[in-house]
Amino acid sequence: MITRADVERAARTTAGLTRVTPVLEGDPEVFPGPVWFKCEFMQHTGTFKARGALNRVLAAKERGELNPDVGVVVASGGNAGLANAYAAAQLGVPATVFVPAAAPAVKVHKLKAIGAAVVRGGAEYAEAYQAAIKHAQETGAVYCHAYDQPEIAAGAGTAGLELLDQVGGLDTVLVAVGGGGLMAGIAAAVEGRAKVVAVEPETAPTLQAALAAGAPVDVQVSGVAADSLGARRIGDIGFSVAVRAGVESVLVSDADIIDARQKLWDDYRIIVEHGAAAAYAALTCGAYVPGVGERVAVILCGANTDPATLT
Template sequence: MITREDVDQAAARIAGRVRTTPVLMLDAGHSPAEVWLKCEFLQHTGTFKARGAFNRILGCQERGELDPEIGIVVASGGNAGLANAYAAAAVGVPATVFVPLTSPAVKVAKLRAAGAAVVQEGAEYADAYELAMAHAARTGAVYCHAYDQPEIAAGAGTIGLELLGQLDGVDTVLVAVGGGGLMAGIAAALEGQAKVVAVEPENAPSLHAALAAGEPVDVSVSGLAADSLGARRIGDIGFGVAVRTGVKSVLVNDEQVAASRQFLWDNYRIVLENGAAAAYAALQFGAYAPAAGERVAVILCGANTDPAGL
């Protein structure tokens, strides 16, 4: 579980290491509410995940848990792997990233370009995760989870603190959910000050299913946004913070996600990955309907995508 205090500590720790990303006001006529787009896709490595990566690595360094010769390990061929590789290089420690054999060559190349030692083993992500955990136990490397660690989630939550400083009040924040780290951090940062609405694809509803069941449960995952929102189970931190702070989950479908991604490109020249476009899809297609005059922020959390389809 994390609180606003954890997010405040993260903000102090990562100051100067990450970008303060801008907010852009949605044009009048596109919504009855006052809507702001938080452009976190402009963060280092193209997603919000650099925030949590820096907080985790620097926190472990402060506590003497990080061996500068061994460094960190992560299981991810996607955004988390890239962010942690970047943060480790910036701090000056090695990063080992385990990815399954099925990982696209372009992602492996990006990880290596970021300075990571890449180990390709296992048929799927679950195998890479087990191998990464074994590596951590064997070598003493610091394990950096993709979303379900307090420092990872608290680092992501610094986006919420930035919003408070950038906007003259915010009523509601829409945020896409996969494993729940981003949602948990922002909900903790804004607890008692703004409502957080989780947006999930219909075919990857990890939080939605957990809230219905009263506990985290496994879900099947497919669809356009599965590469970034494809966690099969909501993290314990994400679930706990969602319940504590009253986060609600709304669902969008693949067609809506694709249309919102196209809309943001056509009207604002914003290129997003499908998972990031999901948050705006909830607003555009009515899964979340704000009241007139409601001040809404939409987190546009990542842009690691092929723009050729736009």
């Protein structure tokens, strides 16, 4: 469980180390009220995850847990690995990243360019996770979860604090969900100030399944956004914050995600990965319909993708 106080603490810890990403107002004639895009794809390493990674590694260093000889380890389809490798590089310590076999080549290439040791850890994220945990136990490396650690989620939530400062009054924030770290952080940051709508692929409905079951449960994972929204279950932190804050879940199809990603390019010349486009897809396909005058923000969370796949 995390609260706004945890997010504010993370903002102080990482001040000056993360980018204050811009906010772009959407075309006013398209929706019944104002829509803003929080451009987290412009964060260090191309994803919001640099916020949580820096918060986690700096906190571990402060507690004396960070061994400079072995550094950090993470399991990731790419983005969390990039973020933690970046954070480790800022502190001058090594990073080992276990990736599933399906990790996109563009992300693996960037991991190696940052200086991370990349290890293939199985067909899915869950298998890479087990391999990373074993590595941490054997070496003493600080384990950085891709989404389900308080410092990771709180760090991600600093984007929500920025958003409130940049836009002012908001009614709704749309956030893509895989494991739920970003959603948890944003929901904690804006709790009592705006509602959060979790947008999930139909092919990986981790939060919706958990809300129906009353607890996190495993789901089958597939689809175009599986490289970044491919967690098999919602994290405990994400689930607990979602329940406390009344986060609702809506589902979008692969076709909706692909269409929204293309629209962001066609209309705004914004290039994002499919996972980031999922949040916008809720608006473009009607999975979420704002009321007249409703003030909506969309978190565009990552840009680690191949631009050649856009037309």
